[in-house]
Amino acid sequence: MRFSVGCEIGYDLQSQSTLIFNISAMQGGRQRILSERLTISPDLVADEKTAADSGNRFVRLTSDPGEVRLRYEAEVELAPLHNEPESVDEVPVAKLPLETLTFLNPSRYCPSDQLARFASRQFGNIAPGFGRVTEICNWINSEVDYLAGSSDTTTTAADTFAMRAGVCRDFAHLGITFCRALGIPARLVSCYAWQLEPQDFHAVFEAWLGDRWYLFDPTRMAALDGMVRIGCGRDAADTAFATIYGSVISQPIRVWSEALDGDTSAQWTTDAVSVTRS
Amino acid sequence: MRFSVGCEIGYDLQSQSTLIFNISAMQGGRQRILSERLTISPDLVADEKTAADSGNRFVRLTSDPGEVRLRYEAEVELAPLHNEPESVDEVPVAKLPLETLTFLNPSRYCPSDQLARFASRQFGNIAPGFGRVTEICNWINSEVDYLAGSSDTTTTAADTFAMRAGVCRDFAHLGITFCRALGIPARLVSCYAWQLEPQDFHAVFEAWLGDRWYLFDPTRMAALDGMVRIGCGRDAADTAFATIYGSVISQPIRVWSEALDGDTSAQWTTDAVSVTRS
Amino acid sequence: MRFSVGCEIGYDLQSQSTLIFNISAMQGGRQRILSERLTISPDLVADEKTAADSGNRFVRLTSDPGEVRLRYEAEVELAPLHNEPESVDEVPVAKLPLETLTFLNPSRYCPSDQLARFASRQFGNIAPGFGRVTEICNWINSEVDYLAGSSDTTTTAADTFAMRAGVCRDFAHLGITFCRALGIPARLVSCYAWQLEPQDFHAVFEAWLGDRWYLFDPTRMAALDGMVRIGCGRDAADTAFATIYGSVISQPIRVWSEALDGDTSAQWTTDAVSVTRS
Amino acid sequence: MRFSVGCEIGYDLQSQSTLIFNISAMQGGRQRILSERLTISPDLVADEKTAADSGNRFVRLTSDPGEVRLRYEAEVELAPLHNEPESVDEVPVAKLPLETLTFLNPSRYCPSDQLARFASRQFGNIAPGFGRVTEICNWINSEVDYLAGSSDTTTTAADTFAMRAGVCRDFAHLGITFCRALGIPARLVSCYAWQLEPQDFHAVFEAWLGDRWYLFDPTRMAALDGMVRIGCGRDAADTAFATIYGSVISQPIRVWSEALDGDTSAQWTTDAVSVTRS
Structure with a gap:
């Protein structure tokens, strides 16, 4: 499926400032950019780079005081891999690829060490595999209220666990935290999300299962087939759209x-969905 | 200078377990391994890999219940770069290499967002450069008590800041946190530390200044010239010697x-010291 | 001096609700109510009681859905005791009245256990007495930014200590916390505050020195001589104007x-001021 | 039933110190002291007082460096009131006695504001009354591991809720926190606990139901009929056996x-049990 995605962002700079943006769609795997355009006004020199490990695409610019506006628009084709949930297994730590081990470590917003005992009690006896991560998402969706304004930029998954309220990034952080506590590598993904209401940058997560990263959205507010990935990292600290x-x-x-x-009538999938590689 | 370093570690496994070790000295830059030997008993098949980004060397093994012991020993040559502190500048965020930006983000133990106001108040008016990071280390050394047992594996730099007590990793976490809050990339380094009393794995930090990573030890408990680097990462979550x-x-x-x-009479240096590249 | 104080408060009840107010001026000591009037609309039956230990005056009412409004107005005479700061001593824990010991314990917003080491390092060597508490207020006023919106109802003194920003209740909580850590009983006081700009309920603290409770305001935003006391307790959890x-x-x-x-030209006092008893 | 209770406590003072003890059994209600003896060695002058509000009995003494030892022993008669659980109701906030309202406020270790949403989700739809507090205890007993050494003196109920492990005081703090969040006054009680293994000071809680305080022990480690009350207060900050x-x-x-x-064969009761008044 093809999607038209984009954003408009603006700032009034009070002082000379450096701004780093991560708003461009990622390129690669089963996500292909058909066309894209980034407009910066005024016409500043911007430094554009793609991180080797994550594939995140950064735009960095420095400006004197005044207004700076960015408009990004892209046409993107997604051809997500669909697998039977039952066919997708967890990978024992002993067999995990080295580069996924980092995503087992606790991070700023995902203190998996603090919620390890609960994760083990609640999810430890569920059969390993894609279905266990689905159960984690079910639990979050059922036990946490989606409530705009209930969290802020300091809120960790442990806070959300206690408070039982949050927004998409908090839901994702909690999912990541539980996965890591169970030995499943997990990471945050920011995206343009088709059918999300109201439209905004969305945050979901990916868990390493079988031989790849699979997408999960504990908010259930957007279709997995329509997520145009922007940034991925350990948690929201790595995927801010603007720093x-x-x-x-x-x-x-x-x-x-x-x-x-025009395929807006499609049912939201419950398949195991991955877009990160062919 | 050449150093003989090593460790002996042992566990009594109560269940089948997977263990990941990060105890081998790093290879490269101004640190050269002349010889090394890793002995595992019983003689298990171990998976040895080096992370592409960090250079951390991991040994992973899985064992049935029973005793597992590792002994690592190495002869390592260090030829640290020495620079005049006054000649080493900070790099504006606008000019930082892309791969260092990650080390500006808050992490599990280094919530730089939480201490940003203090960092700015306390260190914001100090002239940028190597000397400012030295001032950060001076402050930590003066205001925080080194006290064994005063922290645990959940202690963040914000906790240490409030508690005013910690051990080497807490000192390093606080230094990293202040650096990041000021826009200076910083990361944790675990090492074998010559002259450290009592001998143990040591934790220090590196800040990106000029065109490389420079070593800092806010504990002042070991000589910068004698630190054989083992692991580096965002914080202690990335550099555990055993997971x-x-x-x-x-x-x-x-x-x-x-x-x-035999050069044990050397004064501890106050130069800017770096070992990560030639 | 005589003051005219009061407030107007209103709520739209979405369900049957019970509301407990603590907005009436306290009666007794060197604070005398000359006249007062509480108007509740609609004309609900309210339960008015004064707590035996604190002297806090509560109004409790239950209402069906709809609008509830309160207007409290009072004319109050204050005759604060003024003493020379140098003449007011701290009391050793061994000699403290039993009923003040409670105010040495950590509380919801004043975790004096967590900041004990800092308090001892920073204020432990200052000569005991009124002047030491003044030094605590000086430190808070100098090191913490008064910033509306920087805290919320979950913010503790340890948070404020790290964040270095807060509002009047955070300033008071920090003062209380440091006092308790040093063995000085301290408690929160809510009040109507003459000359406070903009007008609002104000929060200050009292420390037990010599033979009574003395007022302190680390914000320095209102005159100690013009504080009409409403509620006192361990911290803001005990002195909410509405629950x-x-x-x-x-x-x-x-x-x-x-x-x-008409005595608005008076200089703000730096005397030791107390209004709690004759 | 009659119980012989007591303790021996000792300290090596490194400096002149003031110590405040709360180890004597309370007197009054359905707990009667038949005989008691407090021995202090060396034979120091001690200040003994009973707090008017709580009934807690304090012993305060000051000593020069050296060893101080206390031995307290008492023979105490308990005649607990037993009621049918079904007959004991909750009291609406609108009807609660003024002096119980304090025990609805969050405190140092019982941040009921932070766990309010969970409490409402989990226990909000259970029929009010004694049975609801029993359900709270059931939940704690089922969902939290009793694990010596898993908490320390800074651990709050929110920490325990996340960690899912604690000791008796953590269990009690969690019960208090849930009760307060639901509008049920609750407070900590320290006690000598018959049949507790191993013997130690025990911590349980009381909730205000009907017209009195009822005892609850989420650990289920001791019989409610055999708890000789020592101290009560908002949480463990108020009931330390030694400060x-x-x-x-x-x-x-x-x-x-x-x-x-000799009635050690008695079944542990599941009645509603209260000892605080006749």
Whole structure:
């Protein structure tokens, strides 16, 4: 399926500031950029780079005080791999690829060490595999209220676990935390999300199962088949759409994601879905 | 200078367990392994790999219940780069290499977002450069008590900041946290540390200044010239000497580091010291 | 001096709710109520009681859904005791009255156990007495930014200590915490505060020195001589102006405090000031 | 039933220190002290007082460096009130006695504000009354592991909720926290506990139901009929058996509680049990 995605972001800089953006769709695997355009006004020199390990695409620019606006738009084709959930296994730590081990470690927002005992009690006796991660998502969806404004940038998964309320990134952080506590590598993914209401940058997570990263969205607010990946990392600390060094006032942002193939009647899949490699 | 370093580690496994070790000296830059030997008893098949990004060397093994012991010993040559502290500058975020940006993000034990205001108040007006990181280390050394047993594996730099007590990893976490809050990439380094009393795995940190990573030890308990680097990462979550999946009882560990060149009379340097590249 | 103080508070109750208010000026010691009036609309039956230990005056009412509004107004005479700061001593724990010991214990927002080492390092060598508590207030006023919106109802003094920003209740909580850590009983006081800009309920603290409770305001935003005490307790958990059991929407509140004697030219005192007993 | 209870406590004082003990059995209600003896060696002058509000009995003494030892022994008669659980109701906040309202507030170890949403989700739909508090205890007993050494003096109920492990005081703190979140006044009680293995000071909680305080022990490690109450307060911050101002080294403590009536075959009751008044 093809999607038209994009965003408009603006800042009023109060001082000379350096801004680092991670808003461009990733390139590769089963996600293909058909066309894209990034417009910066004023016409500043921007430094564009792709991180070797994550594939995150960064735009860095420095500006004197004044208004800076970015508009990113892209046409992206997604051809997600679909597998039978029952066919997708967990991988014992002894067999995990070295580069996935990092995603077992606790991170700023995913203190998997703190929730290990609960994870083991609640999910430890469920049969390993894709279905166990689905159970984790079921639990989060059932036990945590989606409540705008209930968390902030300091909120960890342990906080969300106690508070029982959060937004998409908190839901994802909790999923990641439980997975890591069970020995399943997991990482945050920011994305443009088709059918998400209201439209905004979305946060979901990926767990390493079988031989690849599979997508999970504990909020169940968007279709897995329509997630155009932007950034991935240990948690939201790695995938901010904008990181700002300087004093700025944020303008309202606008984010969009539309299906171009008219297939809006599709049922949301319950398959195991992965887009990170062929 | 040449050093003889090593350790002996043992566990009584209560269940089949997978253990991942990060105890081998790193190879490369100004640290050269002249010889090394890893002995595992019983003679288990171990999976040895080096992480592409960090250079950390992992040994992974799985064993049935029973005793597992490792002995690592190496002869390592260090030829640290020495620079005049005054000649080593900070790098504006606008110019930082992409791969160092990750080390500006808050992490499990280094919530730089939480201590940003203090960092700015306390260190924001100090002239940027190597000297500012030295001031950070001075502050930590002066304001935090080194106190064995005062922290545990859940202790963050924000906890240490409030508690004003910790051990080497807490000192390093606090230094990393302040650096990141000021826009200086910083990361944890575990090492064999010559002259450290009592001998143990040591934790220090590296900050990116000029065109490389420089070593800092806020504990001032070991000589920068004698640190044989083992692991580096965002914080102690990435550099555990042993990560265990299973139920085990730890045996006492033994760690050593000795100078082979007889130059034990050397004064501890106050130069800017780096060993990560030529 | 005489003051005219009061407030208007309103709620839209979404369900049957019980509301407990603590907005009436305290009676006794060097604070005398000359006249007062509490108006509740609609004309609900309210349960008015004064707590034996604290002297806090509570109004409790239960209402069906709909709007509830309270208006409290009072004319209050304050005749604060003034003493020379140098003449006011700390009391050793061995000599403290039994009823003050409770105010040495850590509480919800004043975890004095967590900041004990810092308190001892920073204030432990200052000569005991009123001047030491003044030094605590100086430190808070200098090292913490007064910043509306920087804290919420979960913020503890340990959080404020790390964040270095807060509002009046956070300043008071930090002062209480340091005092308790040093063995000085301290408690929160909510009040109508003359000259506070903008007008609102104010939070300050009292420390037990000599033979009574002395007032301290680390924000330095209002005159000690013009504080009409409303509630006192261990921390803000005990002195909420409104505690609500039910679902309500808050209306804007209005608070006022005016001097009736025209003596608005008075310098703010630096004396040791107490109003709790004759 | 009659019980012989007591303890031996000792400290090596490194400096002149003031020590406040709360080890004497309470007097009153359905707990009657038949005889008691407190021995202090050396023979120091001690200040003995009973708090008016809580009934806690404090012994305060100051000593120069050296060893201080206390031995307390008492013969105590308990005549607990037994009621049918079904007959004991919750009291709406609108009807609660003023002096119980304090025990609805969050405290140092019982941050009921933080766990309010969970409490409401988990226990909000259970029929109010004694049975609901029993359900809270059932949940704690089932979902939290009793694990010596898993917590320390900074551990709050929110920590225990996340960690899912604790000791008796953590169990009690969690019960108190859930009760308060539901509008049920609750407080900590320290006691000598018959049949507790191994013998130690025990921590349970009381909830205000009907017209009195009822005892609950989420650990289920001791019989409600055999709890000789020592101290009560908001949480463990108010009921420490020893509070020390000075530098001391603790000696091992010894605590005992024995039934004198030979009725050790009694089944543990599931009645609603209260001892605080006649």
